[in-house]
Amino acid sequence: MTTTVQRLSSIGDAFHVVTGDAGPEIRCARCDHAFGPAQEDPKLQAMVAERSIVDSSEINRHGAVDDLVLREFYCPGCGAMIAANVQQHGDPVLREIELA
Numbered sequence: 001m002t003t004t005v006q007r008l009s010s011i012g013d014a015f016h017v018v019t020g021d022a023g024p025e026i027r028c029a030r031c032d033h034a035f036g037p038a039q040e041d042p043k044l045q046a047m048v049a050e051r052s053i054v055d056s057s058e059i060n061r062h063g064a065v066d067d068l069v070l071r072e073f074y075c076p077g078c079g080a081m082i083a084a085n086v087q088q089h090g091d092p093v094l095r096e097i098e099l100a
Contacts, residue, residue, distance in 0.1 A: 011097060014075075014082040015042060024099065033077030038099040043083055046073040048093075053086055 005020040016027050017038055024038035035042035049072045054061045056070050071093070073083040085094045 014080065015097075017099065026097075026099075028075045028077055028080065028082070030080045031075060031078035033075050041093070041095040041097045043073045043093055043096070045076070046082055047076050047079075048073055056086075 005018045008017045008019055008024065010016050010029065011026070014029055015035070016029050016032075017024055018027055019025075022037075026035045026038055026040075026042045027033060028035070035045045051070045051072065052065060053063065053068045053070050054065055067088055068086055069089050071085045071087060072081055073085075074081055083096070087094055
C-alpha cells in the first residue's frame with residue numbers, strides 16, 4: 001500500500017512538516033529523512049557532535065571554556081547540520097521545536 005505524503009509547512013531551511021497515514025511528522029528538507037512525530041523535537045533523533053566553544057571562535061577562549069559545550073546536530077540521512085547550541089556541560093538537549 002502506497003502512502004500519500006503531503007507537505008504542510010517548513011521550519012526554517014532544515015525541515016519540512018508533512019502528513020500522511022501516520023499523522024504529522026518532521027522530515028529533513030534535503031534528503032527527506034523522517035525525524036519522527038511533529039510533536040517531538042527533531043534534535044532528539046539527530047546525530048550529535050560535541051566540541052569546545054573555542055572551535056567556533058578563538059575569542060571564546062576568554063570565556064567559560066570548561067563550563068560550556070558546543071553541540072552540533074546533524075541529519076542521520078545526509079549529514080546536513082540542522083542546529084547548533086551552546087550549553088553547559090551535562091545539560092539535556094535544549095528543546096526548541098514543539099508543534100501541536
